[in-house]
Amino acid sequence: MLRLALHGGNSVRRGKPWPLWPSFDEGTERAALAAIHERRWAASWPSSGAPSYELRFASAFATYVSAAFAVAVDHGSTAVLLALEAAGVGAGDEVLVPAMTWVASASAVLRAGALPVLVDVDPETGCIDARAAEQAVTSATRAVIVVHLACTVADLDALLAIATRFDLAVVEDCAQAHGAEWRNRQVGTLGDFGAFSFQSGKVLAAGEGGAVTTSSPSAFRTLQQLRADGRTYADDVAPGSMELVVDGTVMGANHCMPEVLAAVALDRLAQLEAQHDRRTTQADELERRLAAEALGIRGLSSHACVTRRSIYELALRVDVDAIGVPVDTLATALTAELERPVYPPHDPLHRSPYFSPSTRPRFRNQWTKDGAMRSVGRSFPGADAYRRSTLLTHHAALLGGEDDIDDFVHAFQKVLANVVALRNTSGVEGRAVSYS
Numbered sequence: 174m175l176r177l178a179l180h181g182g183n184s185v186r187r188g189k190p191w192p193l194w195p196s197f198d199e200g201t202e203r204a205a206l207a208a209i210h211e212r213r214w215a216a217s218w219p220s221s222g223a224p225s226y227e228l229r230f231a232s233a234f235a236t237y238v239s240a241a242f243a244v245a246v247d248h249g250s251t252a253v254l255l256a257l258e259a260a261g262v263g264a265g266d267e268v269l270v271p272a273m274t275w276v277a278s279a280s281a282v283l284r285a286g287a288l289p290v291l292v293d294v295d296p297e298t299g300c301i302d303a304r305a306a307e308q309a310v311t312s313a314t315r316a317v318i319v320v321h322l323a324c325t326v327a328d329l330d331a332l333l334a335i336a337t338r339f340d341l342a343v344v345e346d347c348a349q350a351h352g353a354e355w356r357n358r359q360v361g362t363l364g365d366f367g368a369f370s371f372q373s374g375k376v377l378a379a380g381e382g383g384a385v386t387t388s389s390p391s392a393f394r395t396l397q398q399l400r401a402d403g404r405t406y407a408d409d410v411a412p413g414s415m416e417l418v419v420d421g422t423v424m425g426a427n428h429c430m431p432e433v434l435a436a437v438a439l440d441r442l443a444q445l446e447a448q449h450d451r452r453t454t455q456a457d458e459l460e461r462r463l464a465a466e467a468l469g470i471r472g473l474s475s476h477a478c479v480t481r482r483s484i485y486e487l488a489l490r491v492d493v494d495a496i497g498v499p500v501d502t503l504a505t506a507l508t509a510e511l512e513r514p515v516y517p518p519h520d521p522l523h524r525s526p527y528f529s530p531s532t533r534p535r536f537r538n539q540w541t542k543d544g545a546m547r548s549v550g551r552s553f554p555g556a557d558a559y560r561r562s563t564l565l566t567h568h569a570a571l572l573g574g575e576d577d578i579d580d581f582v583h584a585f586q587k588v589l590a591n592v593v594a595l596r597n598t599s600g601v602e603g604r605a606v607s608y609s
């Protein structure tokens with residue numbers, strides 16, 4: 174039996190480099206330089222006569238997701254916040270949020286002045302469970318945030334039916350799902366709003382950035398103002414004049430996406446489909462081989478309505494009871510073999526160090542004793558099960574060649590041939606890395 178890299182043996186990978194992320198090429202460099210040279214580094218600055226990169230990127234992105242409208246913003250977190258505000262969410266309201274998500278989905282609710290009520294997730298996908306969502310609805314519930322997690326899509330049929338029944342706004346948090354489809358329709362167009370992130374780790378990376386999609390012309394006008402201090406885009410602009418003009422029907426704040434980053438995002442958008450195809454081919458092959466190996470590790474089974482997946486992190490389901498080693502330990506051993514991070518999910522929000530509203534004075538009104546009980550005062554067995562039985566790896570691992578899949582399979586084989594040695598390895602606390 175080969176000695177694990179974790180225990181001083183040779184690694185499976187043996188120093189071979191992995192694809193680098195974020196990706197860029199000469200076109201990206203030219204795009205960024207052009208934006209720098211134009212000296213309009215912010216949307217709120219005199220125009221050259223050409224539309225801002227922010228506006229050009231937003232319309233290209235709307236076309237990409239087949240949404241009627243998109244507004245570019247500074248971060249994905251902001252996209253969730255502004256979608257909630259455009260939906261009319263505010264003080265005194267409750268918003269349903271899955272317990273298994275990046276903290277931004279919940280902190281956006283608090284920043285909107287509302288209370289995030291955590292809802293358990295489907296242990297297979299990690300996405301919000303429709304039945305649990307229905308049970309959490311009260312007369313104060315105004316909206317539900319549906320997160321399409323890692324490489325899956327939430328059960329939109331069931332969730333949209335509940336939203337209709339209880340008159341809830343649906344914000345799809347698509348920060349991990351650009352380009353995924355449900356019944357051949359792109360996510361971000363099925364709910365009232367889609368919220369996307371272009372942070373460095375995401376499949377469309379610009380450094381920082383986000384966008385809100387909507388089919389409503391009035392919400393589009395509201396969103397523009399929310400992100401640009403009450404301003405909207407003028408219909409046409411003369412060189413040297415401002416493209417952003419006061420509208421004043423909604424007070425906003427400055428959440429504009431920087432022009433240089435919007436230029437980078439616009440360039441990167443052109444590569445997204447080819448990268449999607451590469452990742453999907455690699456993931457399909459890895460999942461097929463893991464199934465054939467019967468190691469107790471498999472791909473997640475996705476809903477029949479998912480006609481296309483988008484892989485932000487490839488999630489694998491681990492039969493931890495049969496294997497007898499915690500996912501945290503397996504992750505550490507796999508990371509050493511592969512020389513790139515394999516990691517368990519973040520802890521669900523009800524026991525996450527990231528989610529601690531009591532540390533922020535601004536959340537005092539919502540985070541009362543009663544509010545905290547409403548938000549987290551239940552058990553979340555689906556989220557706990559997902560956390561203890563899932564391994565994740567970042568999508569960049571799937572952008573290389575077939576040899577990479579061989580290495581993944583060999584690493585799994587080797588680690589699982591060494592479970593006896595691993596049972597004596599003390600559990601490693603938390604995640605080796607965090608990409609979120």
Ligand SMILES: *Cc1c(COP(=O)(O)O)cnc(C)c1O
Nearest residue numbers: 248249250275277278348370372
């Ligand atoms: C990354 C992410 C966000 C936040 O996006 P930022 O651009 O980092 O602010 C929100 N929700 C989910 C599910 C994410 O993964």
